[in-house]
Amino acid sequence: MLAQLSGSIIEDWWGEARCRDGEASLAAVFFSEELQDIARAKTICSECPVILECLEGAIARREPWGVWGGQLFLNGKILATKRRRGRPPKHPRPEDQLPDIPVPAHLRTHLRTA
Template sequence: MAEVRRLPVPREGDWDWQMRAACRGKDTATFYHPENERGPSRVKREIRAKAVCAQCPVVENCLRWALAAREPYGVWGGLSVEEREALIARKPA
């Protein structure tokens, strides 16, 4: 289960960017892996998700949110969980 205590406090307007997201209305299975998905299946799904993100007008907002919230699942802002974790690990505390 996600640790919600560390989530940024929502403010009015914080989520407005989601109304313009390219993923809005798309099947969430494209962005979140099913249990035990590995190997080529996972790579193909993430490529499809990242292709949506590549066309998204709010990809920077999405990534910023995912990094701030330490989103533990799915493709957000064009990056996988592992890619976001690597970014967080490289940033100075």
């Protein structure tokens, strides 16, 4: 869904997005490498009324990175998992667990596995 506004094209659903505050105050959270920030962004997305439209748009635009539609993107693909750099701990840390937001069946071909 695209609309024309003052000479630029915008997506109709964008005004309904929970992450949009007009000041880009959440940009650092949605484009962070830190697991805590990624978890916060995914949690915000999980309660968003336009999560599917956002995810479909990100796939169509081949977003290079960030959290879009509740999913973490890298090089235009959805990352199935993300962990800290270095050797994994013997006992997983609770703060490293990302919210699980399922990818709709019709979009699963866009998943990137390790």
